[in-house]
Amino acid sequence: MTQRSVVHSTFIIDRFYPVPPAKVYFALSDPAAKRRWFTDPSNPMPSRHEMDFRVGGKEINAGGPKDGPIHVYNATYQDIVPDQRIVYSYDMLFGETRISVSLATIELHAEGKGTRLVLTEQGAFLDGHDSSATREHGTRELLDALGAALTVEA
Numbered sequence: 661m662t663q664r665s666v667v668h669s670t671f672i673i674d675r676f677y678p679v680p681p682a683k684v685y686f687a688l689s690d691p692a693a694k695r696r697w698f699t700d701p702s703n704p705m706p707s708r709h710e711m712d713f714r715v716g717g718k719e720i721n722a723g724g725p726k727d728g729p730i731h732v733y734n735a736t737y738q739d740i741v742p743d744q745r746i747v748y749s750y751d752m753l754f755g756e757t758r759i760s761v762s763l764a765t766i767e768l769h770a771e772g773k774g775t776r777l778v779l780t781e782q783g784a785f786l787d788g789h790d791s792s793a794t795r796e797h798g799t800r801e802l803l804d805a806l807g808a809a810l811t812v813e814a
Contacts, residue, residue, distance in 0.1 A: 729755030
């Protein structure tokens with residue numbers, strides 16, 4: 661029998677973007693805008709990105725190396741307050757194996773002419789397939805990509 665385990669963890673990431681909350685919210689909520697920073701353009705395997713941005717709506721992002729298992733992100737939007745808050749739950753799969761289940765909250769706060777984004781993630785990392793440190797690192801990279809996309813569009 662396979663040894664089963666779960667590690668619970670919470671991390672918080674704080675970012676400042678020099679654009680108003682409405683622009684950050686647009687980059688998070690518009691499918692075409694999100695595709696520009698949320699998918700991996702250097703990945704040799706074409707990715708799948710579908711997004712229905714509404715409470716109860718789903719988002720799927722799938723991709724991976726040409727010769728390896730597909731990574732799949734399946735999210736459901738739980739709460740949306742335009743320009744202020746997005747709460748979503750999601751699971752991650754590596755091939756057919758579920759590696760984590762998380763609840764994430766993005767808060768957007770006007771700060772001067774910019775936006776303070778605070779992302780809080782509470783995760784259950786399953787059977788040693790993933791870790792909070794790995795997820796936090798990947799999330800930081802995604803938020804860096806969001807910042808780069810906002811800079812290009814500004």
